[in-house]
Amino acid sequence: xxxxxxxxxxxxxxxxxxxxxxxxxxxxxxxxxxxxxxxxxxxxxxxxxxxxxxxxxxxxxxxxxxxxxxxxxxxxxxxxxxxxxxxxxxxxxxxxxxxxxxxxxxxxxxxxxxxxxxxxxxxxxxxxxxxxxxxxxxxxxxxxxxxxxxxxxxxxxxxxxxxxxxxxxxxxxxxxxxxxxxxxxxxxxxxxxxxxxxxxxxxxxxxxxxxxxxxxxxxxxxxxxxxxxxxxxxxxxxxxxxxxxxxxxxxxxxxxxxxxxxxxxxxxxxxxxxxxxxxxxxxxxxxxxxxxxxxxxxxxxxxxxxxxxxxxxxxxxxxxxxxxxxxxxxxxxxxxxxxxxxxxxxxxxxxxxxxxxxxxxxxxxxxxxxxxxxxxxxxxxxxxxxxxxxxxxxxxxxxxx
Amino acid sequence: xxxxxxxxxxxxxxxxxxxxxxxxxxxxxxxxxxxxxxxxxxxxxxxxxxxxxxxxxxxxxxxxxxxxxxxxxxxxxxxxxxxxxxxxxxxxxxxxxxxxxxxxxxxxxxxxxxxxxxxxxxxxxxxxxxxxxxxxxxxxx
Ligand SMILES: Cc1ncc(COP(=O)(O)O)c(C=O)c1O
Numbered sequence: 001x002x003x004x005x006x007x008x009x010x011x012x013x014x015x016x017x018x019x020x021x022x023x024x025x026x027x028x029x030x031x032x033x034x035x036x037x038x039x040x041x042x043x044x045x046x047x048x049x050x051x052x053x054x055x056x057x058x059x060x061x062x063x064x065x066x067x068x069x070x071x072x073x074x075x076x077x078x079x080x081x082x083x084x085x086x087x088x089x090x091x092x093x094x095x096x097x098x099x100x101x102x103x104x105x106x107x108x109x110x111x112x113x114x115x116x117x118x119x120x121x122x123x124x125x126x127x128x129x130x131x132x133x134x135x136x137x138x139x140x141x142x143x144x145x146x147x148x149x150x151x152x153x154x155x156x157x158x159x160x161x162x163x164x165x166x167x168x169x170x171x172x173x174x175x176x177x178x179x180x181x182x183x184x185x186x187x188x189x190x191x192x193x194x195x196x197x198x199x200x201x202x203x204x205x206x207x208x209x210x211x212x213x214x215x216x217x218x219x220x221x222x223x224x225x226x227x228x229x230x231x232x233x234x235x236x237x238x239x240x241x242x243x244x245x246x247x248x249x250x251x252x253x254x255x256x257x258x259x260x261x262x263x264x265x266x267x268x269x270x271x272x273x274x275x276x277x278x279x280x281x282x283x284x285x286x287x288x289x290x291x292x293x294x295x296x297x298x299x300x301x302x303x304x305x306x307x308x309x310x311x312x313x314x315x316x317x318x319x320x321x322x323x324x325x326x327x328x329x330x331x332x333x334x335x336x337x338x339x340x341x342x343x344x345x346x347x348x349x350x351x352x353x354x355x356x357x358x359x360x361x362x363x364x365x366x367x368x369x370x371x372x373x374x375x376x377x378x379x380x381x382x383x384x385x386x387x388x389x390x391x392x393x394x395x396x397x398x399x400x401x
Numbered sequence: 402x403x404x405x406x407x408x409x410x411x412x413x414x415x416x417x418x419x420x421x422x423x424x425x426x427x428x429x430x431x432x433x434x435x436x437x438x439x440x441x442x443x444x445x446x447x448x449x450x451x452x453x454x455x456x457x458x459x460x461x462x463x464x465x466x467x468x469x470x471x472x473x474x475x476x477x478x479x480x481x482x483x484x485x486x487x488x489x490x491x492x493x494x495x496x497x498x499x500x501x502x503x504x505x506x507x508x509x510x511x512x513x514x515x516x517x518x519x520x521x522x523x524x525x526x527x528x529x530x531x532x533x534x535x536x537x538x539x540x541x542x
Binding site: 334335337340341344351353366367399400 | 411443444464465466469522524525
């Protein structure tokens with residue numbers, strides 16, 4: 001069921017906009033915008049350094065977000081590192097933990113479902129350390145399963161870097177079982193949660209995750225803010241990859257010492273406004289429960305999918321998606337042509353490879369269209385999407401495609 | 402909608418379905434340039450042979466959307482037989498036209514004129530430009 005508040009809290013929805021690209025970036029509710037405004041209007045100063053009241057308030061709010069995130073994912077407060085986004089979080093793990101702990105012949109398990117930000121950092125570190133990348137064989141449908149995972153797990157596996165939810169297929173990876181297996185041979189798991197946090201309640205203790213990366217902007221939060229959760233024992237052992245202001249304890253002519261976890265990873269001036277506002281995002285999820293949000297999204301998803309399946313001239317690549325993502329093409333119409341038709345009707349969606357070239361390769365296609373639903377969408381959005389799809393098919397047919 | 406119909410002009414569709422000078426050839430004297438747009442999957446290679454200051458042959462290979470493929474096909478037809486300087490001027494003028502910048506009206510774009518509709522679709526400028534930019538690379542001295 002939809003909550004009547006949801007849609008009206010998003011000021012971006014106006015002038016007939018149908019926004020179906022939430023898997024790329026979510027819209028932002030008014031209270032998050034207000035929180036950013038508050039920082040810029042009333043504070044607008046740096047944290048940690050200042051010894052005057054508005055800086056103290058900014059610092060308190062900044063640290064409040066860390067506590068809120070920790071409570072939300074059930075971690076310790078010091079286990080939350082602020083970053084620029086999922087990409088930075090994953091690069092930090094690869095460049096620091098990966099570089100220090102991988103040796104020649106060690107194995108890193110990834111999958112073809114990875115977003116480039118969960119693949120390329122490991123690809124590069126593998127080259128540098130002469131370790132070996134192994135792909136979990138996907139099922140015919142494109143899923144990662146525990147059984148398939150077992151076929152690549154060996155004594156040499158040191159890192160398991162997998163996506164929790166695929167940004168193209170919408171499949172949920174059986175993370176809990178996989179992490180358990182990884183731990184049984186002494187490997188650690190680095191989970192890309194960018195698409196998971198907007199749709200699932202994630203409890204890092206229950207899943208026993210070693211590292212989890214996610215982005216605020218995909219879960220109603222501001223741009224430029226990401227989280228790296230890491231087990232304290234692992235973060236403590238890791239060196240920073242950025243050095244500069246704020247992260248050091250003492251600097252002399254011949255030596256330097258660095259702060260403790262997590263501060264040693266937050267060098268220089270951080271995106272303070274966004275981090276402060278991210279607390280309001282977490283509050284939003286606490287208020288409405290992600291379960292409630294997700295069951296509504298799936299209701300829209302099924303409503304859309306059932307209608308799409310009836311339309312002649314469509315190929316759907318993930319008819320059994322676990323989350324509200326549909327990847328498809330209009331037959332004989334290159335996706336960039338198709339998306340222009342939707343855009344002309346103010347329907348926003350994605351066409352391309354979705355930064356996940358290995359997935360489109362797996363599907364045997366150049367690129368595809370993708371729609372994704374979120375809490376601010378409604379059935380009218382789906383209706384307009386479906387009717388526009390039908391019109392697009394006949395338009396392109398008439399044009400000779 | 403009228404804009405969309407104007408984008409998919411008959412000539413464009415005709416080139417999309419029956420591309421001219423498609424397929425690369427082996428041979429001496431060809432200059433080649435490959436450009437990819439990783440975000441959308443457009444992938445074009447242009448191959449050009451000049452002889453005494455004249456474009457003797459121009460070919461393409463690639464895949465992508467209709468605008469990308471048709472513009473490559475039209476490019477090859479437009480360029481074969483042109484003097485290199487003339488070809489260069491036409492290509493620059495074409496790239497300005499699709500980007501909605503002011504063009505030199507004294508330069509005849511010939512059939513490539515049909516891509517004028519692209520200027521109303523900023524998201525598609527890249528699709529229409531990729532092969533023409535690759536072409537300019539192949540005639541660079
Ligand atoms: C599964 C997945 N991983 C990682 C990312 C990268 O996130 P960001 O661009 O915020 O760093 C995305 C977003 O596109 C994603 O969908």
